Amino acid sequence: MAKQLLGKEVTAALNERIKADVAALKEKGINPTLGIIRVGENESDISYERGATKRCETLGVACEKILLPADATQEQVLAAVDKVNKDDNIHGVLLFRPLPKHLNQTEIENALDPAKDVDCMTDGSMSGVFTGKAVGFPPCTPQACMEILDHYGIDCTGKKAVVIGRSLVVGKPAAMMLIKKNATVTVCHTKTVDMPSVAREADILIVAAGRAGVVTKDYVAPGQTVIDVGINVNAEGKLCGDVAYAEVEPIVDAITPVPGGVGSVTTSVLVGHVVEAAKRKYM
């Protein structure tokens, strides 16, 4: 039986700190607020929105939403970003990605006010992840993965880490953060040849492919820690990860469940960034 790495154990201390910061801000008459921009009805975006909204509520942070149709134009999305940029009562912004293909995502991402960039959307913020210089906030999901490793005392120094996925939201920044923690990192993607044998060599396996069940028992080995970032909705409408949990869990040392793993830490990290953005502005 693998040890379950539980999101709620990781977020307990984080949430207490956030609540204290929220109380201090409210005492000064500041109401920390997250702005959400969603384009279309993607299920994984909607489940993140639900989780983030709930987390805001329990931590006393307000939430304002702009919802646009899947066929929204570049101008409409840019206008939404401009609106949240100009709104002094919004301290941090979440824009779900990837955006529909017809949009110029880079232009939209970089239109955001860097001070409100709580999920590392702008190139300026992302540069900080690669250079190690403190620029803005790191992306919430890879940070959540690192929080889990830290909380459970999983030391990365000298370990082999394999990341499946190379997106700017998860895979690439996660690889940089693992390097910073002194791991030796391999990044896999759809052109990787013989992924199972690469993954089996890992001490720490981070999976962010966005395909339910890609990681089967052939990808894992005893002794491994598996962090399942994937959030997919199965045929019964239930959340499931990218790892075939039932067949992988008996083999490895430690694993994050879905739900109850990375996703719940991500929303806490996000709300923490919003509160920190408000603190930087006023305190």
Ligand SMILES: NC(=O)C1=CN([C@@H]2O[C@H](COP(=O)(O)OP(=O)(O)OC[C@H]3O[C@@H](n4cnc5c(N)ncnc54)[C@H](OP(=O)(O)O)[C@@H]3O)[C@@H](O)[C@H]2O)C=CC1
């Ligand atoms: N738990 C959480 O808090 C969060 C969860 N997620 C979830 O994580 C998953 C990944 O998200 P994101 O990075 O944004 O997704 P993207 O679709 O942007 O990227 C997926 C990456 O995985 C690679 N990939 C896809 N299929 C395979 C495969 N069969 N074998 C190897 N590599 C593959 C792709 O490779 P290539 O580049 O070659 O196309 C790509 O680099 C999604 O399920 C998403 O919902 C995302 C953010 C937060």
Ligand SMILES: Nc1nc(=O)c2c([nH]1)NC[C@@H]1CN(c3ccc(C(=O)N[C@@H](CCC(=O)O)C(=O)O)cc3)C=[N+]21
């Ligand atoms: N710019 C951007 N950043 C993202 O991080 C991002 C994104 N776009 N697009 C969509 C995906 C998907 N994703 C989810 C995160 C948490 C839950 C989630 O359900 N969280 C629950 C808990 C789920 C669990 O317990 O595992 C909660 O917080 O209560 C779902 C989905 C983020 N993503």
